[in-house]
Structure formats: C-alpha cells, structure tokens
Amino acid sequence: MSVSSLRAPAHSFTEQFVQADQLANQYGTPLLVLDIDRVRENYLALHAALPGVTLHYALKPLPHADVVRALDALGGSFDLATNGEVDVVAQCAVPASKTIHTHPVKRVADIEHALAYGCNTFVFDCANELHKFAPYNHEVELLLRLSFLNEDAAADLSKKFGVTPAQALPLLQQAHSMGIRVRGLSFHVGSQTRDPHKYVAAIEQCKEVFELARRAGLPAMNTLDIGGGFPVSYQNDNIDIDIDSYCAPIREALAQWPQTTHFIAEPGRYIVASAMVHVMSVMGQSLRGGKPWYYMDDGVYGAFSGRVYGEPAQRFYTLHQAPEQPCVLAGPTCDSIDVITEHVNMAQLQDGERVFTANMGAYTWTTSTDFNFFAKAPVISVDSALSMAQLG
Template identity: 55%
Template sequence: MIRSIENTSAVQLDTRASETDMIHRLVAQHDSPLMILDCDVVRRQYRALQAALPNVVLHFALKPMPHPAVVSTLLQEGAYFDLATNGEVDLVKSVGVPADRTIQTHPIKRDSDIRHALDYGCNTFVVDNLNELEKFIAHKDQAELLVRLSFRNADAYADLSKKFGCSSEQAFEIISRAFELGIRIRGLSFHVGSQTMDPQKYVSAIASCAKLIQQVADAGLPALSTLDIGGGFPVDYDGSLQPIDEFCAPIREVMTTLPDTLKVIAEPGRFIVAPAAINVCSVMGQAQRDGKTWYYMDDGIYGSFSGNVFDHGNYPMDAIKWHGERYPSVLAGPTCDSIDVIAEEIMLPKLNNGDMVVSRMMGAYSTVTATDFNFFKRAEVVAINQVIEQLAVAGL
C-alpha cells in the first residue's frame, strides 16, 4: 500500500516530515536495518481494546513481540500477561511483573516448564488432554487449570484449534477426571485463530462454552469461574477493517448472557503490537532485471520480513523519499538465497544506494521469527516514547 502526495493532507505531510527527521536521527545513531517501536501506539492499542471489551481482563500474549519495553509499558497500563515458555516467564520476571498477573497457557508442557512457572509464582495453566492433566497430579496443591476447547477456523491467519484444544465432550471428561484426582479446574479457554476477521467465531465459541459450564454445574462438579476467550483480534493492515469497537459489539452482546460470577479474560497479542513498530532498511545495491529495478536491501525474508513466510505478511511500505515519478521495482533481501525477496510488484521512485524504505504495521511476528542467516545482523529494536510515560507515572 503506497500513499502518494496527491492523497496526503497538509497535516499528514507535516507528520511525515517529522517522522522522517526522527528516522534519520535514529538510523544515524543505531545504523540500518532498524525496528522502531512506539510505546505510545502500544498504549493506544491496549486502551482501544480495553474500551471495546470493558468487562474483560486483558492478558497480553508475549509471543508476537516479547520486548521489555512492551511489557513495561503494558504493566504501567494495568495489563496482565499470557506466557507460554520459560523464556517468557524470565522476561516478565526481569521487568518486575507480579506473578499473580500472569497465566501460563501452553497446552503441552514438560514438568520442568510447570515447575519453572510455579517457582516464579504463576499458578494458572492450560490443558487439553488427559495426558497433560496427569502432569499436574504432583502439583495439585499449587496449580489450577483452564481446559482448552477447539473451535476450527480455516479463515484465520493461523487456525490454532488445528494443533490445540479438545471437544466439549473431551473437556467434560477432563474436568470429571480432574475432580477425581483432586486437581482444581478454574475454567475454560479457547482461541479462534490469529487475525480472525469474523466476530461471530467468538460468539459461537462463547455460547458453546456457556453450555459446557452449565453442564458442569448440573453434574454437581465444582463451578467454573473463568472463561478465557483467547486472542486473534484483527488489526487493519490495508485500511479495510471496521473499528475494533464495532468488531467487538457482538462479543460484548453474547457476554451479557454469561453468569455474573464468571470472570472473562482474553489473550490479545497482534492487536496490541502490530501497529506499534515500523521497519527501516536501506538500499545496499541495485540492478536492472526484466524491465524492473531490483533494490537489494539490508533486511529481508530471513530477517524482519520473515512474516512474509510465516504470517501472511502484507506490510504497507514506501521509500522514505516518497515523492516523484514511480517505476516498477523489486525489493530483495540481503542474503544469497533466491527466495529472499520482500516485494516483487511495487512502484517506487528512483532510489540511490543508501536510501531507506519504511515498512509499517511490523510489530507482530517479524523480529521474533528473524534469523541470522548468512550472518546478516537482525534489525535492532529501538523503543521510543517510553521514558516520557515513566516520568508521567512518577508524577514528574
């Protein structure tokens, strides 16, 4: 998606000029490639989703961008956190997140993973099968569990219910067996899939969970107190999505049918961080091939643009020198692998070696899946607008 000068207002021009100055300063200080993380956008996204789901406790899922600046910013906002690995436990611990603000939601864990989280103080875990349930016999005095259900969603970026989750019948069996073993079941969880575009997926899953919660109560088993509706809330990569408040309206409506005693939590990840980072990479060299200019950049598919492979990446990008006539161009990554091509059909102005390209909406599933292939360095993540908020919290 390329914004031309004809479609850009005077205010947007001023904003873009200010951003360009900032980018030049940061690249001069940190070199290219660079990932600029804006903590103000993290705050904005968190507040927007909290307003859209006012009665839901948001647990940020670290997976799409496990960066200390994101964690500390969200901690200041009062967020909770969704962890899945020992490394994520260590990260939130290092930032000072209280353990009672975390849950560990990986459905499959080693005993050492369970003990690592418990040693930190996180005591809520997720299971989706009897084999996993039995791992908690040794920890039943400390841990409590959520049973994860599967709701398939082939339209999502990642249909997470393909790999994890169980049926309602299997969930009831797990809950019954847990009661026999003396293991505490706190509630249910599900994830309808990453970048879910249809809110009715949540509505249907919530309704199914409500029936199971009632079934558990009717069977005389301990009442379930928590429903985790997962993540997957979509972000707008191309300007075509409805605002998040409108998207969540059906979810808010179906939640009014739930018991007042049921605590509802969620695990947003992409929605919080995707718009919060921009990538800056520079032209290393160029060549004319088949009527197009190939620009070889210092970041690529094996780096920050790994989301092109793993996450259906379709990032809005443009040259930082964005004015002037445009020509058919190709953006290629720096490695010697022929698949390392970022964009094959893009119209760009004439670029010189050293000129920069800016890509937006790159906060989710980009740096986390980057590699050091060919020994090209990964883009450094630089957080901005973090100290200002820390001073404001301190009343300075």
C-alpha cells in the same frame, strides 16, 4: 460485522517514518522503532472495548521488556507460553498473580519453572497433560482449552490445540478425580479473525459446557478465556479497525453470563502491530528481466520472516515523491528465497536510500534470525513519557 469498520490512526505514518529516518542517522539500518505511546493507546482502546475483561498481553508477537513495563504500569496482565517469556516478565518485576501460562503442551520442567516464579494458572487440552500436573494438584489451577475451527483465520490455531466441546466433560471429570481444580475454559478463534461472531459462537458453546459440568456435579467453574485473534489492518495502512464496533457483539455475548464470571482475553498482535515501524536501506541494485531489483539490508530471514509463513503483506514507502515503477525488493543474504516482494511499485531508488514499512510490531523482531551473519534489526524504543529513545 467485519473489519470494514475503520478509523483514522492516532499517528501519522509520515511522522513515524521521519522519526525513524532520524534515528537511522544515529543507529544505522536495518532498524525497528517501537512507539510505546502507541502500545498504550492500543491497550487502552481494547480495554475500553471489552469492559470487565482482564487483558493478558500475549508476549509471543513481541516479547520486549519495554512493552511489558508499559502495560504493567497500566495495570495490564500477561499471557506466557515459554520459560523465556516467564523470565522476561520476572525480570520486569511483574507480579506473578498477573500472569497465566497458556501453552497447552508443556514439559514438567516448564511447569516447575513457572511455579517457581509464582504463576499457577495453566492450560491443558488432553489427558496426557493432566498427569504432568498430578504432583502439583494443590498448587495449580487449570483452564481446559476448546477447539473451534476457523478456516477464515490467518492462522487457525484450533488445528493444533484444543478439544471439541463434546470431548470436554470426560477431561473435566478426570481432572476432578485427580484432585486438580479446573477454573474454567479457554479458546482461540484464530489469528486475524475478521468476523467477531466467531467469538460469539465459541462463547455460546462454552456456556453449554459450563452447564454440562454443573449438571454432572463437578465443582463450579468461574473463568472464561476468549483468547486473542483481534485483527489489525495491514494493506490499509492509513486506517485502523474500529475495535469498539468490532467488539460490540462479543460484549453482548459476555453480558449473558453470570456476573460472577471472570473473563480473560489474550491480545498480542492488536497491542503491538501498529506500534513499530521498520527502516532499511538499499545495498545495491540490478536490472533483471527488465525489472529493477533492489537488494535491501533486511529480508525474509530478518524482520520480514513472516512472509515465509503467511503473515500479512505490508506496504513500502520512501520519503520522496516520484513516479513509481514495478520493482523487486530482495533481502541481503546469499539465498535465492530471500526476496521480500516481487510485486511492488516504488519510486526509483538509489544505493543507500531508505525504505520504510509500518505495522511491523508483531512477528518481525521476535522471528528474525542472523542467518548468513546479517545481524537482525535492533529495536529502538521511543517513549514520550520518558522523553527518550533507547536501544533495547
């Protein structure tokens, strides 16, 4: 099945925009409002859809301490890829036993930094990486990353990392000869994977590699990491993906494995994308080529940086209802490429008026810059469990 299976969202976007508008009165714009309740709901929904799979939240799309603390309190685990991400979970007092380090290419100093924290499970995908682990062969456990190309994905991560199943056995044998324990295999079917059967095909091929390793007399592997890529709806802001239906074929594929197998997933975008809304204001306006241009106080060097490298396009809203007209939303910098969108219909805007965007939790704040010395949008965390909003 595909992402055509949908459900109503847990929160009204109108309510979120009203809340963001109220916070903007206090903190100004641009502003990102992070709903920690929604982070919890997304995590628990995926946890229920993949029973028996340990969810390691991938910090890459939103390495925010409030997200880490909320997921840690729910019993969640974490997927790290850099020294900075190691430092975030360490500062949040996350036990190192709940973390894995999944960047396939690392400096020796990166390995040592993670080991000093206590994280000892790493990913590799080539012989060069194995040699970096040789001095630590009694401390580390590895996962070999496999590559499964997916042209349908928003970002095909197998183009940059992973080996084919046919290349796996020689690397497993080399690791064994070096006294390095390989716990199992990992893969990532690509960002925004619309077809869950991509996971199924990868899971089945991984099972064949497990069997090849067994026949070769290698030490038994017991871990399969199915990566991330669980999709989020962007253009259909009023509906969410039914993650339970989406994961049904994945559950069926995993049920064919021995009960002793430890399954891992690395969700990132799915956990946080829908948990943050953005608010920005009109700095000024002009009429260019017969079309209104609105110059906003955030743009593609800020929270909309993903538009430059292929992130899904979001929709834009105001809090008042009026006839819409084609217009352009441009960013604040003195760079001509700083245009958020040239093709959008909106009600006529006034200087200082606020524009809202949903689904802004992934690859927005974390990829923002302060180019031209326009400050990146701060994050306000809203948490009903604490009955508070805090700048973070």
